[in-house]
Amino acid sequence: xxxxxxxxxxWLRRDLRTTDHxxxxxxLQLCKKVFVAFVFDTEILKELDRHDQRVEFIWESxxxxxxxxxxxxxxxxxxxxxxxxxxxxxxxxxxxxxEVNAVFCSHDDEPQSLHRDSLVEQILAxxxxxxxxxxxxxxxxxxxxxxxxxKPYSVFTPYKNAWLKVIQETDLQEFPxxxxxxxxxxxxxxxHSPLPSLAQLGFEKTALSELKIPLxxxxxxxxxxxxxxxxxxxxxxxxxxxxxxxxYLGVHLRFGTISIRQLARLAWPHYLQNKEGATxxxxxxxxxxxxxxxxxxxxxxxxxxxxxxxxxIEWEQxxxxxxxxxxxxxxxxxxxxxxxxxxxxxxxxxxxxxLRMVVASFxxxxxxxxxxxxxxxxxxxxxxxxxxxxxxxxxWASSSGCDAQPYFRIFNPVTQSEKFDKDGKFIKRYLxxxxxxxxxxxxxxxxxxxxxxxxAGVVLGQNYPHPIVDHAQARAKTLLRYAVVSTxxxxxxxxxxxxxxx
Ligand SMILES: Cc1cc2nc3c(=O)[nH]c(=O)nc-3n(C[C@H](O)[C@H](O)[C@H](O)COP(=O)(O)OP(=O)(O)OC[C@H]3O[C@@H](n4cnc5c(N)ncnc54)[C@H](O)[C@@H]3O)c2cc1C
Numbered sequence: 001x002x003x004x005x006x007x008x009x010x011w012l013r014r015d016l017r018t019t020d021h022x023x024x025x026x027x028l029q030l031c032k033k034v035f036v037a038f039v040f041d042t043e044i045l046k047e048l049d050r051h052d053q054r055v056e057f058i059w060e061s062x063x064x065x066x067x068x069x070x071x072x073x074x075x076x077x078x079x080x081x082x083x084x085x086x087x088x089x090x091x092x093x094x095x096x097x098x099e100v101n102a103v104f105c106s107h108d109d110e111p112q113s114l115h116r117d118s119l120v121e122q123i124l125a126x127x128x129x130x131x132x133x134x135x136x137x138x139x140x141x142x143x144x145x146x147x148x149x150x151k152p153y154s155v156f157t158p159y160k161n162a163w164l165k166v167i168q169e170t171d172l173q174e175f176p177x178x179x180x181x182x183x184x185x186x187x188x189x190x191x192h193s194p195l196p197s198l199a200q201l202g203f204e205k206t207a208l209s210e211l212k213i214p215l216x217x218x219x220x221x222x223x224x225x226x227x228x229x230x231x232x233x234x235x236x237x238x239x240x241x242x243x244x245x246x247x248y249l250g251v252h253l254r255f256g257t258i259s260i261r262q263l264a265r266l267a268w269p270h271y272l273q274n275k276e277g278a279t280x281x282x283x284x285x286x287x288x289x290x291x292x293x294x295x296x297x298x299x300x301x302x303x304x305x306x307x308x309x310x311x312x313i314e315w316e317q318x319x320x321x322x323x324x325x326x327x328x329x330x331x332x333x334x335x336x337x338x339x340x341x342x343x344x345x346x347x348x349x350x351x352x353x354x355l356r357m358v359v360a361s362f363x364x365x366x367x368x369x370x371x372x373x374x375x376x377x378x379x380x381x382x383x384x385x386x387x388x389x390x391x392x393x394x395x396w397a398s399s400s401g402c403d404a405q406p407y408f409r410i411f412n413p414v415t416q417s418e419k420f421d422k423d424g425k426f427i428k429r430y431l432x433x434x435x436x437x438x439x440x441x442x443x444x445x446x447x448x449x450x451x452x453x454x455x456a457g458v459v460l461g462q463n464y465p466h467p468i469v470d471h472a473q474a475r476a477k478t479l480l481r482y483a484v485v486s487t488x489x490x491x492x493x494x495x496x497x498x499x500x501x502x
Pocket of ligand 1: 391
């Protein structure tokens with residue numbers, strides 16, 4: 001006991017839970033008394049819309065964190081301390097007010113967060129308060145997986161193979177909380193304040209509860225249980241947006257209402273038994289680690305192409321380009337699968353992974369618009385928005401990324417629709433005006449005889465748009481646009497690709 005610090009403050013950020021929590025577990029092991037706090041950071045909130053669902057998601061998660069802390073501490077007066085202000089200022093003054101010896105938190109490798117954390121560390125050091133930070137958000141981070149020449153990987157498959165060699169059972173182990181929960185300290189009255197309401201934070205209640213998204217730590221556990229029975233169907237179902245195939249845990253991983261280790265512990269035994277579904281799902285979790293380490297090693301990807309030569313590409317500009325972008329955002333492209341996907345995003349804050357690839361490719365390679373526009377729109381709308389994975393996904397689609405699809409691979413939105421929404425079930429859910437179209441014609445209504453369209457109550461240009469772009473023309477234009485980055489090597493790739501298409 002004599003080696004223990006007197007007290008510590010756990011600063012929650014994107015780890016809004018009280019189980020399997022690296023920083024909280026370490027604080028409880030190292031300190032006699034532990035306080036837990038969250039700051040609604042005005043530096044982040046000021047950029048958001050008043051109706052941002054994610055603020056409400058965080059708010060609901062904090063309610064659960066507080067309830068769990070009360071229970072874990074057996075009602076000894078411990079509660080979650082919540083503040084609203086500039087996080088670096090608030091957390092450092094709270095640490096002084098509580099007279100703690102150390103502040104504990106999880107790594108957050110986004111450039112702005114790293115900047116904030118280094119500021120916090122400097123301020124705390126002036127007051128002789130230590131700053132401990134831990135890996136928690138990913139399974140393997142930063143430089144834990146390197147090539148033989150100690151360089152970061154930039155291609156996924158060799159990264160994954162190396163990842164599978166590096167990972168140890170200990171990396172998946174749960175960080176214990178309950179056993180040491182008696183060290184959770186009563187919140188001093190001078191510090192205690194109730195959770196501010198959404199209105200006090202400057203936000204409004206959103207459609208989150210109507211959408212029935214399971215919230216907080218309880219919601220995440222519920223989703224995981226539901227997915228457990230489907231995990232081995234994942235590879236067969238994950239590409240079809242009308243089927244309940246994926247886990248829908250993205251938003252929970254984003255805000256840390258579930259531990260990534262718990263997910264990996266679920267997949268691991270199935271992976272060891274070579275079960276395909278869980279193995280593919282584990283691979284997706286590894287993609288998440290992959291993109292996080294790409295951001296860590298290549299912070300220039302925020303705003304610039306991973307492959308810098310791709311910044312030479314000239315994107316469409318001016319009023320016509322603006323119009324095309326608005327049509328894409330507002331689900332009015334005239335391509336049913338693209339529009340249904342954008343409706344899903346606009347109405348729910350979620351979009352199926354297959355559709356993220358389709359709409360991203362459409363924006364860049366059909367409309368000729370800068371991938372950064374789409375990236376920013378997703379950042380605003382996605383509940384599970386994560387800088388590293390979102391940037392990775394967009395740069396993959398625009399071919400400018402580390403392990404991206406070749407620039408001449410251009411998804412055909414009609415073929416994608418026929419393949420992945422064969423019966424048009426997903427399209428009909430989000431575009432009810434097309435509900436009477438048959439499964440053959442729903443993918444490209446402009447090709448239908450007018451009589452059949454009339455019969456189905458679809459009037460192009462009135463209740464559903466004409467296509468805003470022609471696939472074949474767009475394809476030809478994109479190949480020209482990308483010629484600026486076309487190297488001998490890429491032409492070689494294209495030859496091979498064309499051969500495989502024959
Ligand atoms: C253009 C584009 C943008 C994207 N933006 C984001 C984003 O902002 N945030 C985000 O978490 N994912 C993003 N993805 C990846 C992926 O689409 C989502 O993670 C997934 O659809 C979330 O749904 P789920 O939780 O049901 O996933 P599941 O299929 O159940 O997968 C489980 C988890 O694995 C991770 N994962 C799955 N696929 C990927 C992937 N391709 N890259 C990285 N991680 C992955 C996610 O954390 C996901 O929650 C993007 C993909 C594209 C093509």
